[in-house]
Amino acid sequence: MFSDKPYLQSWRPIYELSSAVVWFTGMNAAYALMYISSLPSIGFMLTSSFCAAMMITRLTQALPRWQQHRRLKGKKLALFKLTQKQCQNLQQKNQTQGVWLGWGFEWKRLHGQRAWDLLRSDNLPAKSEKTMGAGWVHGMEEHEEPLYQPLEQIQMHTMVIGVPGSGKTRLFDLLVTQAVLRNEPVIIIDPKGDHDLASHTLRSCELSGNKLRFMKFHPGFPADSIRINLLQNFNRSSELASRISGLMPSGGDNAPFQAFAQKAVDAVVQGYLLCGQRPTLVLIRQGLEGGVTGLLIRALTAVCSTYCPGAEKKITSKSQQGKSNQDTVAHRWIAFYREQIMPDNPCTDVEGLISLFEHDRAHYGKMIATLLPALGMLTGGPLARLLSPDPTDIDDLRPCTHTANLIEQNKVMYFGLDSLSDPMVGKAIGQLLLADLAAVAGDRYNYSSTNDQPINLFVDEAAEVLCPQLLSLLNKGRGAKFRLYVATQTLADFEAQLGSEAAAEQFIDNCNHLICLRTQNPETQKFITDKLPPVRYRYFIRNQGISTDANRPMEFTGNLSEQQLEETGDLFPPQLLGELPNLEYVARLGGGRLLKGRIPIICSPES
Known part of the structure; x- marks a missing residue:
């Protein structure tokens, strides 16, 4: 059924601008003739004024369309300087509105219609050689605003998908910073050992007023790592x-x-x-x-x-x-x-x-x-001394702890697994760590009170440490107040580890929220957009024709028609997921919200 609201083509050329130029020329011509001609000047003044009024009218009509076309150039990368004042603002916003996800807008049928029209038109913007991706996707909305996700919703876990370099670590940086400022326990499992993420997490602890909350484990730097017994916590x-x-x-x-x-x-x-x-x-x-x-x-x-x-x-x-x-x-x-x-x-x-x-x-x-x-x-x-510590060894000054103790003391723990140098050891440490956390979750679920702090668990490159305990945390961790953020590159990563596409989809379906940055895998793109409701898009078809009568060859008849049709399509075109610029994402949140956003790069005020 057609909507009562008239359908207007969004991306046609700006004809009003050409008309404004004509009226501007007419205004100047009338004004010049007033001094050259011997005729009364009142007529030229009236003509010039009328041309000026028409020029202003056309410019007023052209300006919104010009701004609309200008938005297709995309947005530049945004820096967010984390000062003490900004930390206070983030803390306040977290309590009142929820977790800040950057800037953007809620993607609706209107934005899908605009993208549909642009893809069908001849006005698709050329891609820049300096930037990666199609920046015009974010230009489907006139005004962006800060995006927030209520704290009650993040209990239902979040999956982050994106190719390397698309912004997964920067998104983790934003989310980790806010979790630290909320004074909640944070555990980060990073198989590749990103130094920027570790240093930014340490800076967040400093800005929160307690630098000693930060602790680090990294096999490549044993002298700077804590000692932790990954077999400390168990029920049986x-x-x-x-x-x-x-x-x-x-x-x-x-x-x-x-x-x-x-x-x-x-x-x-x-x-x-x-x-x-x-x-x-x-x-x-x-x-x-x-x-x-x-x-x-x-x-x-x-x-x-x-x-x-x-x-x-x-x-x-x-x-x-x-x-x-x-x-x-x-x-x-x-x-x-x-x-x-x-x-x-x-x-x-x-x-x-x-x-x-x-x-x-x-x-x-x-x-x-x-x-x-x-x-x-x-x-x-x-x-041997990092993973099997002796608490009675007074000669070893490195802190000795275990995961339950980290949570009780409200620590911010960064685990760099150094999987790039030694993937087998990194994977084994990650799996033992997740198994130990699953035991802690089971203990909290059975015996802890409702006043316990929520635990924020961030797992980057989750396919590297995939194990049954990670699936158990996704299935049952919500009752133990575990909030999981799991990042991967494509659906195929889980499929390769689990052995089947159905098992990989089952793993991802345990996350109620999905944030997708740029991904090139067609199956992953289809998996994400297929979960969105289909919508109907409108478009015009113009027909013209000329015919003659055999009995009267000199007589011609012609017809020109315009027809409006509707066609079912995706709310968000799946192919556009492969063209998102760096640090831009599409988020499908629990409850049906679809967000188009961009992530800031968090930096220190001196940067």
């Missing part, structure tokens, strides 16, 4: 086994090896817990690589001595009667446990260690051969 010991076995290749022929490794790690972890030790990556590697004999003896000593206080003396006296190695002592403890303790007080935790000890040594070595290299990477060199 089996969680640690799942995390570590998840570092192995999964699926296909590797499934039996992964299952065995998970069983072995679980037994070792339970053994350390029985001995009163909190497991670390180094301890787990020692328990697996060096054999479980020593750990088994300590665990059986602790269990048996609990129910039989004289057990250790009995085993020690037998050992002193003859030469005994560790294996012999372990067998004596096993026999004592099975005869004296197991019938009345069985302990499944220590029985897992016994099973592992009695397993064929050659087969055991083959089954965990795939896991040991992954553990070796995380426990070798400086990483």
